[in-house]
Amino acid sequence: MKRVILQIKSILLALTLAVVINPTVIASDELQELASLSISASVPPYSAVTVSTNELSFSVLGTPGTYTSSDIVKLTVESNQSAWGVYAESSDLKHIKQGIPPLPADRLSFSVDNGEFKPLRNNVLFLKGTADKETRPVELRFQLTTTWSDTPGVYKGRVTISFLNNP
Secondary structure, three states, X not given: OHHHHHHHHHHHHXXXXXXXXXXXXXXXXXXXXXXXXXXXXXXXXXXXXXXXXXXXXXXXXXXXXXXXXXXXEEEEEEEOOOEEEEEEEEOOEEEOOOOOOOEOHHHEEEEEOOOOOEEOOOOEXXXXXXXXXXXXOEEEEEEEEOOOOOOOOOEEOOEEEEEEEOO
8 A cells, every 4th residue: 555655656746847847838928729629509490489378268148249368378489590470370169069050260359468359360470570589478368259149058169379480
């Protein structure tokens, strides 16, 4: 064991002398290139669309009219792509019992950030952006119009939010 410690001390002494004898290796007034590294960075396209809820409900009070959903949907888009658009479309709302006519999708409308309600037709462009703009959430509200000819009961449908990159 003493022999190993003695050998380590000898090596340390030799290294110390090498540094003292050749001080330009460590102490120099000039920058000396020691190595060159190549750098490569891969930034893949990224886009994310998030919504605060995945369900909307309407409380129809019996008489025909236009009803606003109690749910407010907060939508956020994050993208590093050049220019993009967000689209919405709706399916018909089908009665849970077979054979009852659906509520047509064109009776749904939506509003962005408390703006005017617009019909929710197929693939409506409602939000545009670019990669250089800061992301901020928008609030979506939905309305449904009912008529006297609608059969009482529960209707189910879907609003689909789509994202498209426009290079």
